[in-house]
Amino acid sequence: MSRYLIKDLENLSGIKAHTLRIWEQRYNLLCPKRTDTNIRYYDEADLKLILNVALLNEKGHKISKIASMTPECISEEVIKLTDRSLMHDDQIHSLTICMIEMDEEKFEKILTTNIIKLGFEQTMLHVIYPFLTKIGVLWQTGAINPAQEHFISNLVRQKLIVAIDGQVPSSDGKKFMLFLPEGELHEISLLFATYLIKSKGHKVIYLGQSTPKKDLDAVYELHAPEFLLTVVTSVPVGDQANNYVEKLARKFNEATLLVSGIQILDKEYTFSPNVHLLHNINDLKAQLESLEQVPIEK
Structure with a gap:
C-alpha cells in the first residue's frame, strides 16, 4: 500500500497543506498514521477521500457539510457530479481517482463517455493530455508510483491504437x-x-x-x-x-x-x-x- 505525506496530498488535490491540517483538526476529516520513526503519513483511502472532498468543496459544498458525510456518501455525490458534468477538470479528477484505485473498468467508462460527447481528438486534447501532464509531474515528485503511471499509460495507449486503426x-x-x-x-x-x-x-x-x-x-x-x-x-x-x-x-x-x-x-x-x-x-x-x-x- 502506498504512503503519502501531507505534501503529496497537497500536490494531488490542490488543497494547501495548511488547510488540510485545519480540516483534520477541526472536522476529523483525516486520520494520519505514523511510521515506526513517528513520521505522519496517509494511505490511499485518505488520498481518495481528500480528492473527493476537494472536488465537492470546489463545486460549492461547505466543508462542514462534507465532513458530516460518510466516505461512501461523498463518493456517490462525486460520481453524480462527474457523470453529469462536461467540465474537463471534473473528468481529469475522475481519471485521477481511477489511477489511484487502478480501476480499469471505470477508466474505460469515463474515456468512452468523453469520446462520445467530445470526439476522440478533443478528448485527447482537453482531457487526456492535461491528465497525463498532471500524472507526469506527480510521478516525478514521487506522489504516485511507477505501477500507477504505467497502468494509465497502457490504457491510453490501447485507446490510441484502436483510434489509429x-x-x-x-x-x-x-x-x-x-x-x-x-x-x-x-x-x-x-x-x-x-x-x-x-x-x-x-x-x-x-x-x-x-x-x-x-x-x-x-x-x-x-x-x-x-x-x-x-x-x-x-x-x-x-x-x-x-x-x-x-x-x-x-x-x-x-x-x-x-x-x-x-x-x-x-x-x-x-x-x-x-x-x-x-x-x-x-x-x-x-x-x-x-x-x-x-x-x-x-
Whole structure:
C-alpha cells in the first residue's frame, strides 16, 4: 500500500497543506498514521477521500457539510457530479481517482463517455493530455508510483491504437516517418501524432520506441518520406539532444524534420533550416493544415 505525506496530498488535490491540517483538526476529516520513526503519513483511502472532498468543496459544498458525510456518501455525490458534468477538470479528477484505485473498468467508462460527447481528438486534447501532464509531474515528485503511471499509460495507449486503426490514409497523402531516439520509451505523443496525421489522409511509417539509427537509415532509403517526426522526452539530454537532432537534419536533409520534447524545446539551440520545432500539438495541427488537402478514403 502506498504512503503519502501531507505534501503529496497537497500536490494531488490542490488543497494547501495548511488547510488540510485545519480540516483534520477541526472536522476529523483525516486520520494520519505514523511510521515506526513517528513520521505522519496517509494511505490511499485518505488520498481518495481528500480528492473527493476537494472536488465537492470546489463545486460549492461547505466543508462542514462534507465532513458530516460518510466516505461512501461523498463518493456517490462525486460520481453524480462527474457523470453529469462536461467540465474537463471534473473528468481529469475522475481519471485521477481511477489511477489511484487502478480501476480499469471505470477508466474505460469515463474515456468512452468523453469520446462520445467530445470526439476522440478533443478528448485527447482537453482531457487526456492535461491528465497525463498532471500524472507526469506527480510521478516525478514521487506522489504516485511507477505501477500507477504505467497502468494509465497502457490504457491510453490501447485507446490510441484502436483510434489509429480506424484511419485510412489517401494514396495522395504525404509520407511521415515517426520514431523515438534509442532509449526513449514515452510514445503517447508519438501515437497521437500518428492519429492526427492519418486522420488528415497522410501516410505514417511508424517505427515507435527506441529506434536505432541504422534502422532509420534503412527505412528512409526504402520509403523516402517527406517528413520525419520525433519526440525527445528523456534521452538524449543536454547537448547530446542538440547533436542528435542536428545529425538527423544533415543526414536526412531532403526531408522536413519535426521535433518536440522537453529536452529540445525552450532551449537556446540553433538548428538546420529543415528542422521545425513543435511546441505543442497545435503546432503539428498547423503543419498538417499547411499541406495540400488530400481526399480521405473511406
